Each structure stands twice: as structure tokens, then as C-alpha cells.
Amino acid sequence: MRRKGLASMAVQSAEAVTTTPAADAAPASVDLGPAKGLSCRECGEHFPLGPIFACELCFGPLEVAYELPTGDPEALRKQIEAGPDNVWRYAPLLPVPADVAGKPNLNPGWTKLVKADNLARELGITGGLFIKDDSGNPTHSFKDRVVAQAIEAARAFGFTTLSCSSTGNLAGAVGAAAARAGFRSCVFIPHDLEQGKVVMAAVYGGDLVGIEGNYDDVNRFCSELIGDSLGEGWGFVNVNLRPYYAEGSKTLAYEICEQLGWQLPDQLVIPVASGSQLTKIDKGLKELIALGLVEDKPYKIFGAQAEGCSPVSTAFRDGHDVVRPQKPDTIAKSLAIGNPADGPYVLDIARRTGGAVEDVDDEQVVDAIKLLARTEGIFAETAGGVTVGVTRKLLASGALDPALTTVVLNTGDGLKTLDAVAPTSQATAVIKPSLDAFRAAGLAE
Amino acid sequence: MRRKGLASMAVQSAEAVTTTPAADAAPASVDLGPAKGLSCRECGEHFPLGPIFACELCFGPLEVAYELPTGDPEALRKQIEAGPDNVWRYAPLLPVPADVAGKPNLNPGWTKLVKADNLARELGITGGLFIKDDSGNPTHSFKDRVVAQAIEAARAFGFTTLSCSSTGNLAGAVGAAAARAGFRSCVFIPHDLEQGKVVMAAVYGGDLVGIEGNYDDVNRFCSELIGDSLGEGWGFVNVNLRPYYAEGSKTLAYEICEQLGWQLPDQLVIPVASGSQLTKIDKGLKELIALGLVEDKPYKIFGAQAEGCSPVSTAFRDGHDVVRPQKPDTIAKSLAIGNPADGPYVLDIARRTGGAVEDVDDEQVVDAIKLLARTEGIFAETAGGVTVGVTRKLLASGALDPALTTVVLNTGDGLKTLDAVAPTSQATAVIKPSLDAFRAAGLAE
Structure with missing residues (x-):
């Protein structure tokens, strides 16, 4: 394929879209299933499917526009349930060809939604607490x-x-x-x-x-x-x-709802780096409602940041619409984006749904990683410490309702951020191989 | 519960078993589902369920004796398929209570069986090659x-x-x-x-x-x-x-067959540390045949060791029944058991099924880890390098038939043994952030 610079491609596309609807403008050879074009999140302009990402007219971000399935939700639900144990069960809702499951791909997704009763007890959550644990993906992150x-x-x-x-x-x-x-x-x-x-x-x-x-x-x-x-x-x-x-993050929304028995959770706590994941999870939830796959009801979305990189939570707290960039300094490196592209959309979603954006400091991140490990046997990367830590903080402030069903995301694996917990995760005792030495250590019960 | 030393418990048990069948001797409070007692692998003596592991009469290893489901295999197959996406779908075949899925547990298993077409091409396997990838378990090993x-x-x-x-x-x-x-x-x-x-x-x-x-x-x-x-x-x-x-390893056999569409593979390559895993996989396959869940046909089991800890492959090669202990010295530390308890059983099974036990050196282990990563995007721990490396060696020697369906186990995650590949897995180039520097590096295509 012949490629030119981004600018010239986007111009081509914008021109194309003035004469034909996006859905028809995509080259016949591009089959991305229900994805029929791209649309600008800011001005709504349509573009055909292509390797472009910014609107030629307003420089807004482009996102995939679909022709989603119409018809009986029950039939779609059955189709999904009969699909593979990975993201491709949702192929009818993703920018991929219908035969995607047969192509070589790592086939991520369908990770565990862990009912976290021990953690719920420690946090005082009575309405049901679940960890969506994406450390189970092939390379152990979302x-x-x-x-x-x-x-x-x-x-x-x-x-x-x-x-x-x-x-x-x-x-x-x-x-x-x-x-x-x-x-x-x-x-x-x-x-x-x-x-x-x-x-x-x-x-x-x-x-x-x-x-x-x-x-x-x-x-x-x-x-x-x-x-x-x-x-x-x-x-x-x-x-x-x-x-x-970016559309891949929608699958987190789909899986959470399906694993809850095709129900929306009441509250979700989602990490915020660029903000794309949170934005797309909201998009996914709205699609499930529109498709009739879940019953429509209010849900609240909470964003979680590390204090050392908290441009969005700072803007939320200050009541601003604009996100002021920061220079990151936090152990939560996978969230350390100082100028998050989707920050304003995160603010919109948190405010619209009655949620919030909050942050925790590095010490709270480490404490939360260890709390999750100690209660549920899940070893999260620092981003998981951020969401669990923020959940605790939001409960204390009353922003999260402990009587509601709450889903907290862990998007990565503790094995990748060992340094964060190494100073405080060491052997309880080092002893000589003798019963006397063990007795003296005081660890027998 | 009141515990005494092992010896006295085993005596109690042996006495109990002389008067009542094992199935009745288990205390009423012990419900481990279809597990009805323990039996000695050597002399066949029965014992009631309890925390014992060696036969009082002959010191042989004890293993779980079951009353497995009788009746329609189709009904059992349907029950399993309707079960949870973890090992508890096989609860009717494991030493666990029927309501196990509702108890707090990490719920491992139902890991991916990856059709490894790229690797098959490199190895010249035409009959279908699959990697059973247990790095997807909660703590990333079997x-x-x-x-x-x-x-x-x-x-x-x-x-x-x-x-x-x-x-x-x-x-x-x-x-x-x-x-x-x-x-x-x-x-x-x-x-x-x-x-x-x-x-x-x-x-x-x-x-x-x-x-x-x-x-x-x-x-x-x-x-x-x-x-x-x-x-x-x-x-x-x-x-x-x-x-x-040890019974947990049977679930690898169950999953492999179910994921193959309730069929036995022709050949399996399994790592050998204590030998327990290989032995239990064979037990699991035989159970599936006995239950009518798969069609009976011959299968070959191959054991894989690292040359630096190869007591079983050495005995196999030398035609011995006895496994002579070795002092381990290999990067495959999770397989480094110099005196493998189930070594003789591994020899039996490899010989009975027409398989073999083979080993590869550390360099071959590293090469195989990288081969698997490069072809299938699976980053295995050293034990996975051992099985893939042995697969390659057995194909070269003609012991493995490339025209048959072959399943190779990866039992752990490369993140846990980074040191093995670190010296040869580094950046291709380090450059200044300029197009000229990139051009000079010769990496553009």
C-alpha cells in the first residue's frame, strides 16, 4: 500500500467524505466488520476507514463509527455467549472482520471478574465488590x-x-x-x-x-x-x-456486564493515563444499553490517578474543564502521562455520571497493592494499586456508595513493577534449619 | 483438628482399612466429592481420606482413589461444558466437594491451548501443533x-x-x-x-x-x-x-482433550521435575477414556528434562528402571529436582506409550524460549524452553512423528526467569532521536 504523510491522507479523506457517506467510502477491500468509518469526536465530521487519527477540519480525535447489529438482543446475546473465550466473542461490536477468530492473534480478554469478598469486608463495601483482573491477558496487561x-x-x-x-x-x-x-x-x-x-x-x-x-x-x-x-x-x-x-478497551465494559449476568454495575473505578480506557468503557456501556443487552440504569464512573501524575483529578477537584499538563513523578509509571489526550472527556464522563476523579500518593499505591494481594491473592501492578487505593479514598469521602455494586479495574501484573513493593515485601525471618530456631522466631501457631 | 506424627496417623488409617472399605472409612465430615480414599501406588493398600502421603505397609506413594461418575458420557460432557471457565468444571473428577466453585479459591485453569502454526512450520510439524500455555494461570504457573x-x-x-x-x-x-x-x-x-x-x-x-x-x-x-x-x-x-x-495436574489432560474437541492428542511433550505432572496427565487421559468422554486410541507421552538435571532421561537412554539421583546444575530451576520421586513411573509411561524421555542443554533451552516467543508471541519460563527444545530434538531424531497431533506444555511464565534470556534479548540499536540516526541504523524497511 502507498502511504503519504498524515496531513495529505486526511485531506484526501475529508474530500472523499463530502461526496459519499462514510459507510460507502471505505475501499471495498477494507473489511472491519461493523466499523463503517471514522468520525470526529469534536465536530462530528465523517471520514472513511483508514490509518488516520485526527480530524482534518478541527484536529479533534477520530473514533470508529459503527453500524451495530439491530434486531433481537436475545439473539445477539446468545451469539456472544456461544463465541470464543476471548475478546472476539464481541466481534459484532468491534472494528474487526467477522472471521477474526480464525486469524492469528493473541486472542486476549475474557479475563476473570473476581468477586472480592475479603477486600469488600476490609473496605466496608456491602453491595458487592469485583476486581476485573486484566493481569490474566497474554502479556499480562490490558x-x-x-x-x-x-x-x-x-x-x-x-x-x-x-x-x-x-x-x-x-x-x-x-x-x-x-x-x-x-x-x-x-x-x-x-x-x-x-x-x-x-x-x-x-x-x-x-x-x-x-x-x-x-x-x-x-x-x-x-x-x-x-x-x-x-x-x-x-x-x-x-x-x-x-x-x-482504542476500541479494544470497550471489551472491558462488555465483559464486566456479561460476567455480572448481563447487568450494569453501579460504580466503576478505572485508572486514568491518557483517559482513553475510561472513555471507551463508557462508550461500551452505552452501546450495551442501546443494543438492549443490558437494562438501562444509572452508573457512576470514577477515574483514578497517582498524585505524582494527577492532571485530571486536579482539574476535577478544581472544577476546571481544561486539564493542565504535569511533569510526572510517580511509581505508577504505566499511568504517567502528564498531558492526557482524553482528559477533558474523562472530566465530562465523571461529572455526567455522578462519579469523580481522585488520586492517591505512592505510599497509598503500595499499601493498596499489598491490601489486594493479602485479601484476594491478586498481585497487581502499580496501576492496580492506584485504583484500589482510590476506591478506599472515595469510600472514606463518601463519593463511593458502599451499598452499591462496585467494579475496580486491575489493568496489569505486579511482576512488572516488583520494585514498588520490594522494600516492604521480604522474608519474615531468616533462620537456621532447626526446630529450635523456628520456635525462637515465634512463627508457629 | 488433632494431629499426630505421620507414622501414627498412617497406622490408624491402615488399621481402619482392615475392617471397613476405604469409601466408608472416611469421616463423615470429610467431603471431597468423588474421592473416597487413598490407595498405595505400589502395593494397592487402601486408606481413608486424610493428610497422609506414604503407605504404612510399603512406603509407596499414596494417591487418591475415586468413585467416578458412571452413566451417560454425553450427560457428563454437557455438565462439564456448562461449568465454570476454570478447573472446577471438572469437579466431578477431582478430590473436591461438588460445591467447590462457590468457595474462595483462585480458580485456576482453562488456560489457552494455542494452535501454534508458525512454530509448526519452523519445526516441520504437519499434523497440528498446540501449546498448552499455563502462564495464563493466576500466579502464572501450573x-x-x-x-x-x-x-x-x-x-x-x-x-x-x-x-x-x-x-x-x-x-x-x-x-x-x-x-x-x-x-x-x-x-x-x-x-x-x-x-x-x-x-x-x-x-x-x-x-x-x-x-x-x-x-x-x-x-x-x-x-x-x-x-x-x-x-x-x-x-x-x-x-x-x-x-x-498432585491430582491437580490431571486437569491439564482434561482441558487439552476438551479443547481439542474431546479428542486425545497423538503425542504430548511434558516437562519432568518430580515426574508427578506427567504421571497425573497420563492418569487423567486414562480416566477420560474409561469414562467414555474421548474415544480410546493410542497416545505417546514424552518427558522433557534439562541436561543439567536429567536423571530420568539418562535412565531412559540407558534402559534402566532405576533413576540415579543427580546434583542439578541448570537454568531450568523449576525442573531442578535431582531425585525425582515419580521418575520410575515416568519411565514406565514413556515406554508403555511408545514415547521417550529426552533432555536439552541450557543453550538449547534459551534458543527454544526465543523460538516460541518469536513464532507465537508466547514468553515461556525455562521449563517451556525445555519442552519446546526437546520437541525439536525428538523431531530430529525421529522419535516424534511430525504428521501427528502434538501438544507441548508451557508450565510457567518467562517473566519469572528473565535472567535466562536477558543476555541475548536486548535493544537492536540505541540511537539519537533523529530520522538520520534511524536511517543509519538500517532498520527501516
Whole structure:
């Protein structure tokens, strides 16, 4: 496929859309199932399906526009339930071809929704508490969900190389998915990333390029590359494939409701990095209501940030509509986006649904990781510590109602952020191999 | 519950069994579903259900004896398929009460059986190659399966503390499962274990005791503790609960066959540490045949070891029935049991089914980890490198038939053994953030 710079492609698309409806404008060869075009989240302008991500008219973010199934919700529900134990059970609601389950993909999703009765007792929640535990995904973070969608878009658009800028989780998810799906991968990371994250990203055999600079430098470099002929044929999952990629987070909403017996939860606590995940979960819930798959009722969405990177919670607290960028300094590195693209939408959703956006400091993050581990045997990455910690804080402030059904997201695995808990998670005692020594340690009960 | 030393308990049991059938001898309060007693694998003597593991008469290992469901296989198959997406779908075939799915447990299992077409192409397998990927379990190793059974036995026997000796994976699995199931845990590890493994075991909040000595010293200490009043009320998952614990590996056999559409694979490649897993998978396959859940046909079982700890493959090669202990020296630490208890049974099964036991060296283990990652996006721990490496070696020697359906086990997660691949999994290039620098690196396509 022939690619040009982003600007010229977007112009082409905008022109195309003036003469034909988006649904018809997509090239016949692009089959992304119910996805029939892209629409601007700001001005509503339509564009045909393509590797574009910003509106030519207003520079707003583009998102996938669907022709979702109409007809009997019961039939759709049955179809979904008979589908595979992964995100593709929701293929009729995602930007993927109907035969997606037969294509090579890591097939993430359908992770556990854990009824967390022990944690509920500790927190005083009586209405039912659930942890949606995405550490069960193939590379152990929710990133597998979004990359899985990007892979199918990349296939449809004829890309042969998959790429991204990443500080860790995404690099591994792209490397793994590309390997299985038969793409070359070339991902970009800051050159001084922790050794463990480098290994995890490199082991899948794709190219891994360390950029001398910080994450912002990596991002700027990737934007340059997309505009240059050097990047021709490259799908950047979180840039030019972002509209498709982002839709993967909707599957969290679908799974939570299906696992609750096709019911909406009353309250959700969701981490906020770029804000995309929270925004798409709200979109997914609204789709389920519109499709008649769940009964319509109010739900509240709560965003969770780390104090050391809290641009959205700060704006929420201050009553602002604008999110002022911050320079991140927190152990919750997977949430450390100082200038979150979807921050204003997060504010809208939290306010519209009667939720809130709150933050916790690093010490509270560590405490919450250990609380979740101690009560439910779930070892969360720092982002999970953020959501559990914020849940505790919101209960204390009265913003979360303990009598309502509450779902808290854990989006990653503690094995990836061992450093956060290492100082306080050590052997209780070190003893000589003798019963006397054990007796002296006072650990027998 | 009142416990005495192992020997006296076993005597009690042996006496009981002389007067009443095992099925009736179990105390009324012990409900472990279809498990009706224990039987000696060597002499066949029966014992009632209890926290014992060695035959009083011949010191042979005890294993669970069942009254398995009789009647229509189709009805049983339907019951299983309607069950939960975890090991408890097979509750009618496991030593657990029928209502087990409602009890707090990590609910492992129902991990992915990945059709590995890319790897099959590289290896020249034409009959279908599948990876049973147990890195998807809650603590990312197959140990969750066995610990889940031990938890239910511990509950039935009234234990309040769960324990084990471990070099890593098991410590984490026990800590996590105990936390969720409401047991105290106190696990024992060599004091000089890698930091990461210590953190993973400690984070769940149970007691973690470092023993000044090696794994053998830890084991000896645990045996002493079981015989002493200090260990009263303690369930050691891999010692006095071992008969129940070990049954968890049967679920790998059940899942593989169900995921193949209720069919036996032709060939299985299984890692060998103590040999228990391979032995129980064979037991599980035979049960499925006996129950009419799969059509009876021959299958071959292959055992995989690391050259640096290859007591069973050495005995197989030499045509011996006796397994001579070795001092382990391999990067595949989760398989490094120099004196494998079930080694002779592994030899029996490999010979009876027409399989083999083979080993690969550490370099081949690393190559195989990277081969699997590069082709299928699965990052295996060293034990997975052993099975994939042995698969390749057995294909080269002609022992494995490339035209037959082959299932290879990956029993753990690469995140736990990063050191094995770190030296050869690094950034392809480190560059300044400029297109010129990228062009010079020669990575653009």
C-alpha cells in the first residue's frame, strides 16, 4: 500500500467524505466488520476507514463509527455467549472482520471478574465488590486488548510493520502480537528503561530501538517517522492506528456486564493515563444499553490517578474543564502521562455520571497493592494499586456508595513493577534449619 | 483438628482399612466429592481420606482413589461444558466437594491451548501443533492447579495454616491461594533466593521464612516440622497434602482433550521435575477414556528434562528402571529436582506409550524460549524452553512423528526467569532521536 504523510491522507479523506457517506467510502477491500468509518469526536465530521487519527477540519480525535447489529438482543446475546473465550466473542461490536477468530492473534480478554469478598469486608463495601483482573491477558496487561484491534486494522490496511512508542507494557504487547500475527515489529523505547522491561520487549524477536531521550522524545521521534517515507508501510498502534486500537478497551465494559449476568454495575473505578480506557468503557456501556443487552440504569464512573501524575483529578477537584499538563513523578509509571489526550472527556464522563476523579500518593499505591494481594491473592501492578487505593479514598469521602455494586479495574501484573513493593515485601525471618530456631522466631501457631 | 506424627496417623488409617472399605472409612465430615480414599501406588493398600502421603505397609506413594461418575458420557460432557471457565468444571473428577466453585479459591485453569502454526512450520510439524500455555494461570504457573486442590483438602481436614517448601513458583502460588481462601500461610525457601522470587512470595502477606541452606535443607526442615507439635494444624501442600495436590495436574489432560474437541492428542511433550505432572496427565487421559468422554486410541507421552538435571532421561537412554539421583546444575530451576520421586513411573509411561524421555542443554533451552516467543508471541519460563527444545530434538531424531497431533506444555511464565534470556534479548540499536540516526541504523524497511 502507498502511504503519504498524515496531513495529505486526511485531506484526501475529508474530500472523499463530502461526496459519499462514510459507510460507502471505505475501499471495498477494507473489511472491519461493523466499523463503517471514522468520525470526529469534536465536530462530528465523517471520514472513511483508514490509518488516520485526527480530524482534518478541527484536529479533534477520530473514533470508529459503527453500524451495530439491530434486531433481537436475545439473539445477539446468545451469539456472544456461544463465541470464543476471548475478546472476539464481541466481534459484532468491534472494528474487526467477522472471521477474526480464525486469524492469528493473541486472542486476549475474557479475563476473570473476581468477586472480592475479603477486600469488600476490609473496605466496608456491602453491595458487592469485583476486581476485573486484566493481569490474566497474554502479556499480562490490558494492552493486549487494544493491540489485538490494531493488529486487525493493520492487516486490513496492508501494513507489514507494527510499531509504537512505549515505556514498557505496550512494547511487550506489540512485540508478542506482531510475532504471532506475522508482522515485523519495530518499537521505540527510552534507552534507559529498566532491564526487565527491555528483555520483555526484545524476547519476541522484533526490532527494539532505544532512543536517547525521555518518553516525550520517543513520541516526537515517532511522529516524525510517521510523516516520513522511512515510516512507509508502518502501523503505529497508538498513533495512526489509534482509533481502532482504542476500541479494544470497550471489551472491558462488555465483559464486566456479561460476567455480572448481563447487568450494569453501579460504580466503576478505572485508572486514568491518557483517559482513553475510561472513555471507551463508557462508550461500551452505552452501546450495551442501546443494543438492549443490558437494562438501562444509572452508573457512576470514577477515574483514578497517582498524585505524582494527577492532571485530571486536579482539574476535577478544581472544577476546571481544561486539564493542565504535569511533569510526572510517580511509581505508577504505566499511568504517567502528564498531558492526557482524553482528559477533558474523562472530566465530562465523571461529572455526567455522578462519579469523580481522585488520586492517591505512592505510599497509598503500595499499601493498596499489598491490601489486594493479602485479601484476594491478586498481585497487581502499580496501576492496580492506584485504583484500589482510590476506591478506599472515595469510600472514606463518601463519593463511593458502599451499598452499591462496585467494579475496580486491575489493568496489569505486579511482576512488572516488583520494585514498588520490594522494600516492604521480604522474608519474615531468616533462620537456621532447626526446630529450635523456628520456635525462637515465634512463627508457629 | 488433632494431629499426630505421620507414622501414627498412617497406622490408624491402615488399621481402619482392615475392617471397613476405604469409601466408608472416611469421616463423615470429610467431603471431597468423588474421592473416597487413598490407595498405595505400589502395593494397592487402601486408606481413608486424610493428610497422609506414604503407605504404612510399603512406603509407596499414596494417591487418591475415586468413585467416578458412571452413566451417560454425553450427560457428563454437557455438565462439564456448562461449568465454570476454570478447573472446577471438572469437579466431578477431582478430590473436591461438588460445591467447590462457590468457595474462595483462585480458580485456576482453562488456560489457552494455542494452535501454534508458525512454530509448526519452523519445526516441520504437519499434523497440528498446540501449546498448552499455563502462564495464563493466576500466579502464572501450573502450580496454581495443584495448590487449588490442596486448598480444598486443607479445608476438609481442618487445617488453618498452609505451608510448603519451595524455590519460587510454589511459594507464590501458596501465598496467593492461602490469602484468598482465608488460610494463614507460612512457606519456606532457601534464604538466598533471587530478590524477585522473594518479593513475589512475600507480597501476599503470609509468613515467608528463609532457611540458611539449600533446597534440600529446606525440605529436611519441613519433614521435621511435620513430625513435630510445632507443625500441628499445618497443611504442607507438597508433603502431607501431596496426594490431593498432585491430582491437580490431571486437569491439564482434561482441558487439552476438551479443547481439542474431546479428542486425545497423538503425542504430548511434558516437562519432568518430580515426574508427578506427567504421571497425573497420563492418569487423567486414562480416566477420560474409561469414562467414555474421548474415544480410546493410542497416545505417546514424552518427558522433557534439562541436561543439567536429567536423571530420568539418562535412565531412559540407558534402559534402566532405576533413576540415579543427580546434583542439578541448570537454568531450568523449576525442573531442578535431582531425585525425582515419580521418575520410575515416568519411565514406565514413556515406554508403555511408545514415547521417550529426552533432555536439552541450557543453550538449547534459551534458543527454544526465543523460538516460541518469536513464532507465537508466547514468553515461556525455562521449563517451556525445555519442552519446546526437546520437541525439536525428538523431531530430529525421529522419535516424534511430525504428521501427528502434538501438544507441548508451557508450565510457567518467562517473566519469572528473565535472567535466562536477558543476555541475548536486548535493544537492536540505541540511537539519537533523529530520522538520520534511524536511517543509519538500517532498520527501516
